[in-house]
Amino acid sequence: MKKLTLLFCTLLAISYLGYSRPEYSILQSYGTKCSNCHVNIQGGGERTLGGWMSRNQTSIIDPSTIGIGKIYDFLQNTNQAWNGKITYGLDFRWEDARWGYQEVVQQRNPPLTDTVLSKPLRDNMIMQFDPYLSIKPFDFLELEGFYNFAYDIEQFKRYPGQQPYAFSIKVKPADYLPELRVGYFQPEIGTKWDDHSLLVRQVIGSSRSSLLIPDDYAEWGAELDYESIPWLGVGLGVFDSKVMKNLTLPDQTGSSIPVVSGNTSSLFFKLAFYPPEWIPGFTNFFGGYFMMNSPLKTDNGIYFANNYYAIGDLFFNIGMTDKFALMTEYMWSKKQDLRTTNNLSFELTYQPLDAAYVYARYEVGNTDYLPVSTSYHANQYVLGAKVFLLPYIALIPEYRVFDRANVPGYFAEWAFQLHIFY
Numbered sequence: 001m002k003k004l005t006l007l008f009c010t011l012l013a014i015s016y017l018g019y020s021r022p023e024y025s026i027l028q029s030y031g032t033k034c035s036n037c038h039v040n041i042q043g044g045g046e047r048t049l050g051g052w053m054s055r056n057q058t059s060i061i062d063p064s065t066i067g068i069g070k071i072y073d074f075l076q077n078t079n080q081a082w083n084g085k086i087t088y089g090l091d092f093r094w095e096d097a098r099w100g101y102q103e104v105v106q107q108r109n110p111p112l113t114d115t116v117l118s119k120p121l122r123d124n125m126i127m128q129f130d131p132y133l134s135i136k137p138f139d140f141l142e143l144e145g146f147y148n149f150a151y152d153i154e155q156f157k158r159y160p161g162q163q164p165y166a167f168s169i170k171v172k173p174a175d176y177l178p179e180l181r182v183g184y185f186q187p188e189i190g191t192k193w194d195d196h197s198l199l200v201r202q203v204i205g206s207s208r209s210s211l212l213i214p215d216d217y218a219e220w221g222a223e224l225d226y227e228s229i230p231w232l233g234v235g236l237g238v239f240d241s242k243v244m245k246n247l248t249l250p251d252q253t254g255s256s257i258p259v260v261s262g263n264t265s266s267l268f269f270k271l272a273f274y275p276p277e278w279i280p281g282f283t284n285f286f287g288g289y290f291m292m293n294s295p296l297k298t299d300n301g302i303y304f305a306n307n308y309y310a311i312g313d314l315f316f317n318i319g320m321t322d323k324f325a326l327m328t329e330y331m332w333s334k335k336q337d338l339r340t341t342n343n344l345s346f347e348l349t350y351q352p353l354d355a356a357y358v359y360a361r362y363e364v365g366n367t368d369y370l371p372v373s374t375s376y377h378a379n380q381y382v383l384g385a386k387v388f389l390l391p392y393i394a395l396i397p398e399y400r401v402f403d404r405a406n407v408p409g410y411f412a413e414w415a416f417q418l419h420i421f422y
Contacts, residue, residue, distance in 0.1 A: 022034075022192065023317075023347070023349045023359070024054075026317055026319030026321075026327075027321065027323075027325050027357070028054055028322075032274045032283055032284070032285040032317075033230075033233065034192075035227060036051070037051025037054060040144070041179065041181075041227060042186070042188045042235075044192045044194075045130070046088075046089045046132035046133075046134055046146065047079065049078070049087070052079040055391075056075075056392070057391055058355045058391060059388045059390045060355045060389055061390050063390060063391065072390075075392070079422065084136070085135065085136050085137060086133070086134070086135055086136075087132075087133075088132060088133050089131070089421070089422050090421065090422045091128050091129075091130045091419070092129050092420040093126070093127040093418070093419050093420075094124060094125070094126055094127065095125060095418075096122065096123070096415065096416045097414075097416075098123075125150075125154050127150055128148060129149040130146045130147070130150075131146060133145065141170070143167075143168075144168060144170065145166060145167025145168065146165060146166060147165040148164045148165065151163075159211065159214065160210075160214060160248075161211070161214025161217065161243050161244065161245075161246035161247055162214060163216045163218040163243060164216070166183070166216075166218040167183050167184055168182060168183030168184070168185045169181070169183055175228060176228045178225060179224070179225045180222065181224075181225065182222045183221075185221075187219065187237050187268040188235050188268055189291050189311060190311075191329050194419075197380075198363060199363040199364065199378065199380050200313075200329050200330070200331040200344070200363065200365075201213050202343070202365060203333075203341055204341075204367040204376040204377065206376060209365075210248075212331070212333055212343075214244065214246060217243065217244075219239040219241065219266070220239065220240040221239030221240060222238055223236070223268070224236050225270075230274065230276075231274050232272070232274070233270065233273075233287070234270065234271055234272075235269065235270035236267075237267070237268040238265055238266070238268075240265065240266075241260045241262055241263075241266050241293055242262045244260050244266065245258040247260075249338060250369065252338070261295075261307070264293055264294060265296075267292045267293075268289070268291050270287065270288075270289050271287050271288055273285060273286055273287055281320050282320050283318070283320075283321060284317055284319070286315060286316040287314075288312065288313055289312070290311070290312050291311040292310050293308065293310070295307065308334075308335075309334070309336070310333065310334050311333045312331070312332050312333070316328050319349075323350070324351065326346070326349075327348075327349070328346050328347075330342075330343070330344050330345075331344075337371070338370055338371065339367065339369055339370060340367070340368045341366065341368075343363070343364065343366065344363065344364045345361065345363045346361065347359055347360070347361040347382075348361075355388040357385065357386055358385045359383075359384050359385070360381075360383050361381070361382040363382075364377075364378075364379055365377065365380070376404070376406055377404075377405040378404045378405060381401040382398060382399070383398070383400075385397055385398075386419075393418075394419040395416070395419075397414070397415075397416050397417075398414070399412070399413070399414050400413065
């Protein structure tokens with residue numbers, strides 16, 4: 001029973017997303033803003049020409065030494081077409097790990113036996129198969145989006161609120177003006193990692209963890225971002241909440257209810273600072289995010305009504321170019337009168353080679369269920385590495401330990417991921 005409980009806890013801890021690892025912004029020398037390397041201001045997904053060039057020749061193995069140099073000569077030409085008006089890219093991720101099959105494959109035909117279902121099973125899956133495309137017909141207008149075909153391939157391994165695509169229209173009349181983004185995409189909330197296993201994005205419970213923010217989260221909305229000042233980033237967005245509604249929590253009676261009503265809008269705010277180097281070779285950036293979902297009342301001024309759901313996030317990151325990066329993040333949430341979470345993460349990355357780095361992460365997760373005055377706590381320890389075997393091909397081995405305070409023992413496992421990108 002203990003193994004089953006721990007397996008449930010890790011079900012959501014193995015879901016990876018198609019984002020960049022944020023320590024790249026500290027380890028490289030192109031500037032710490034995500035927009036220096038990615039089409040989207042919040043980072044992740046499609047790469048700009050500069051972001052694509054920063055990794056297009058990074059590898060342990062020289063392609064020419066194994067007879068495929070000409071293939072890479074062609075691939076390393078550009079990721080753009082039509083004089084830069086079209087930018088394209090791809091992220092593909094395959095992983096081998098152990099899964100909580102009770103919740104993801106019961107619909108398989110033929111069904112697995114009860115004996116097999118009761119054991120932790122190692123399996124592999126395609127986590128991500130995202131082709132990206134952006135079209136910029138004018139300097140002030142850009143259309144971008146992607147579709148994750150893994151959503152259809154691995155239809156029995158989906159998660160509450162997971163979305164298979166995102167797209168938006170971005171308008172920026174001049175370099176010194178804010179950028180307006182409208183469409184169906186992920187609001188700016190929290191640091192965007194390439195996996196959703198971090199405890200800062202989870203809710204620790206009695207028998208398993210659930211998500212604080214949905215995997216591949218996307219909503220209809222609009223966002224206004226100002227990043228024309230090199231050391232400053234400010235964002236303000238208004239989004240629907242129909243996808244967030246897929247996440248649930250227990251109410252005062254113990255019944256499961258949506259974390260938001262789905263009929264209210266969510267407000268998102270970002271404030272980030274990217275100071276210049278105060279010591280040569282050292283870089284850092286820090287800031288925070290805030291989300292509020294609540295009915296808006298106007299009967300006595302403008303104010304948020306009861307039954308609100310709020311998420312806050314603070315981060316501070318520092319490092320030395322091509323040497324190390326320390327990423328810290330604190331995320332809290334509160335559903336009025338029902339639940340609070342307080343989670344913290346520290347990750348240290350060391351880069352011994354240009355084409356390889358290792359990292360260690362320590363995380364703490366805390367959840368308080370207010371109606372019953374019950375608290376749950378968990379720690380997670382992660383050791384991993386990312387090795388660029390060939391240009392655009394990386395192998396990510398990882399060992400993680402999940403230790404829940406209210407369950408004797410702990411869960412530990414190896415996971416292996418293959419990442420192909422362009």
